[in-house]
Amino acid sequence: MSNQTTMTAQPTSLVIFGITGDLANRKLLPSLYNLDKYQLLPDAFHVIGTTRRELTLDAVFEKLQTTLGENYDEVVFARLKARFEIVTMDMTRDEDYAHLREKLDDAEDAAGICMTRLFYLAVPAQHFIEVVNKLGNSGLQQGCRHDDQMPSRLLIEKPFGYDVASSEQLIQALEQHFTEDQLYRVDHYLAKETAQNLLTFRFRNPLFKSAWNTESIKSVMITAAESIGIEGRADFYEQTGALRDLIQSHLLQLLALVAMDEPESFTSEAIHKQKLALLQAIEPIASENVDEQAVRGQYVGYRSEVENADSFVETYAALRLTINNQRWQGVPILLRTGKAMITKVIEITVVFSDESEHTNDNALTIRLQPNEGVVLQMLVKKPGLTDDTEPVQMEFCYDRSFAANGQDTRPDAYERVLLDATRGDKTLFATGDEVRASWRIIENVIQKWQQDGQGLQLYEKESWGPDAADQLASAAHVDWLTDAMNICPVNVALPNHTPEEA
Ligand code: BG6
Numbered sequence: 001m002s003n004q005t006t007m008t009a010q011p012t013s014l015v016i017f018g019i020t021g022d023l024a025n026r027k028l029l030p031s032l033y034n035l036d037k038y039q040l041l042p043d044a045f046h047v048i049g050t051t052r053r054e055l056t057l058d059a060v061f062e063k064l065q066t067t068l069g070e071n072y073d074e075v076v077f078a079r080l081k082a083r084f085e086i087v088t089m090d091m092t093r094d095e096d097y098a099h100l101r102e103k104l105d106d107a108e109d110a111a112g113i114c115m116t117r118l119f120y121l122a123v124p125a126q127h128f129i130e131v132v133n134k135l136g137n138s139g140l141q142q143g144c145r146h147d148d149q150m151p152s153r154l155l156i157e158k159p160f161g162y163d164v165a166s167s168e169q170l171i172q173a174l175e176q177h178f179t180e181d182q183l184y185r186v187d188h189y190l191a192k193e194t195a196q197n198l199l200t201f202r203f204r205n206p207l208f209k210s211a212w213n214t215e216s217i218k219s220v221m222i223t224a225a226e227s228i229g230i231e232g233r234a235d236f237y238e239q240t241g242a243l244r245d246l247i248q249s250h251l252l253q254l255l256a257l258v259a260m261d262e263p264e265s266f267t268s269e270a271i272h273k274q275k276l277a278l279l280q281a282i283e284p285i286a287s288e289n290v291d292e293q294a295v296r297g298q299y300v301g302y303r304s305e306v307e308n309a310d311s312f313v314e315t316y317a318a319l320r321l322t323i324n325n326q327r328w329q330g331v332p333i334l335l336r337t338g339k340a341m342i343t344k345v346i347e348i349t350v351v352f353s354d355e356s357e358h359t360n361d362n363a364l365t366i367r368l369q370p371n372e373g374v375v376l377q378m379l380v381k382k383p384g385l386t387d388d389t390e391p392v393q394m395e396f397c398y399d400r401s402f403a404a405n406g407q408d409t410r411p412d413a414y415e416r417v418l419l420d421a422t423r424g425d426k427t428l429f430a431t432g433d434e435v436r437a438s439w440r441i442i443e444n445v446i447q448k449w450q451q452d453g454q455g456l457q458l459y460e461k462e463s464w465g466p467d468a469a470d471q472l473a474s475a476a477h478v479d480w481l482t483d484a485m486n487i488c489p490v491n492v493a494l495p496n497h498t499p500e501e502a
Contacts, residue, residue, distance in 0.1 A: 011044035011045065011111065011114075013115045015048045015119045017091065017122060017123050017131060021122050021123065028122060029060075030064070030414075033068060046083055050091075051089075101139075104117060105145060119135060119153070119155065121154070121156045129173045132154070133176075133177070137177075151179070155186055155417075158248075158249045159240060159244055163443060164439045164443045180432060185435060186417055187249050187253050190257075190430070191416040192413045196416075208364075213328070214328055214329050214331050218353035221334040221481065222335045222336075223348075225341040225464075225482070229302070234307070240313075242338060243445060246317075247442065248439060255321075255333065256278045261278070267427075281323050283324050284442075296466075299316070299459055300459070312449075318468075319335045319442070334478065338459075338465045344370065347487075349364070350363070350364045351364075351481070362376060365487060371487055372397070372399075374395070374396045378394065399488060400488070455468075
């Protein structure tokens, strides 16, 4: 977290398991393209895409071309393609891992140096344990054969299990073959630019640092609404649902950053220590309180989309949590997420309040997407001859503060994920203990919700979700405050900074 850091990737052999999948095509390949475009990939950067099918490199890159759209640079595109090879492999066959190992050895021999080996599991979660075991049994976790100080790294995408028991099985398989240092559990929300700003904002600004506690804060709300539905991922979603998909991972990770105590330093270890302490201080929802503290909904039309007339999988989930420590005693924490909602918005709202009848609440909104920024709502006197007051907003908008100066370099979260994994920086990844602690918080809700559809509310597409979520908030004497239209509007008139004025 220094002011200036250099960000070039280290010499790397990146193996993407599942090169034909959605994640590879939509996120990983475009991110590699951008990293190459900004010259952040060294010459020694080799990528192996694995697939079960006979597939040519041309076919993979034709698809990438469609994803990138018209706006791509042919020189960069060709340079990236030259780094790639496709290896046909069946993830269930031991001999295919031996073949993969030969390919990695060849790439290092050709480069004349040892390269960090990164294995990216961009395959459905049901294959994780098998691939992890096969990588381990074939010795691929050891890294380059000429340097025993360069162990391989494993990047693994959520869902990290399905509940407490299955996540424990995955953790055990991982621990059997890899050390924690080798494991990079991707949570791409942590790599979103504004999420990275949370600790700087909280701990480098005395104004907020000193008021960040139960004496000043009335509530914390985190919303991740998506306007898209399940985008054809029926099988995945029917086994997952909103609680596992977004809350267990992304929203609890964001909450950890919003609520953790100040770390001793901004190193990965110190940050993870405080995040874990916070997650462990969240009171798990008790079985008998599930109805009171958790709301689930499903958008109208979901059942026909997944061709399961009886499905009670939730496409919307909201929770009310409490944190058992001094800083947060008595502060309601509300989390919500949903598909097919009125808008796409990810934001955190912290409401500041005091007992006085003469003050108004101050709402601080940290917007992660879209129109990223931080906005503080406060009360001012209206200009004029009366004493009337009105709430107004004080805004920091990325577009206004940085893009206007040509400084805006908000990379896609996956660019940061890939770069940090090559550089060995684990700050923006989840640890095994954090994953454990997160499952524990929601375990009883999972167990109860999978029994039957009792309490599941249907909601219209393009809405804010089920009414019960409003009641969940009002029972804690708060309101969901998201006003998606109002923050950092994109077409805002930019201040006229001429060089003379500056
Ligand atoms: C993924 C979920 O982790 O995050 C998806 O599996 C969801 O269901 C996606 O759509 C949202 O990511 P983003 O970056 O678009 O907010």
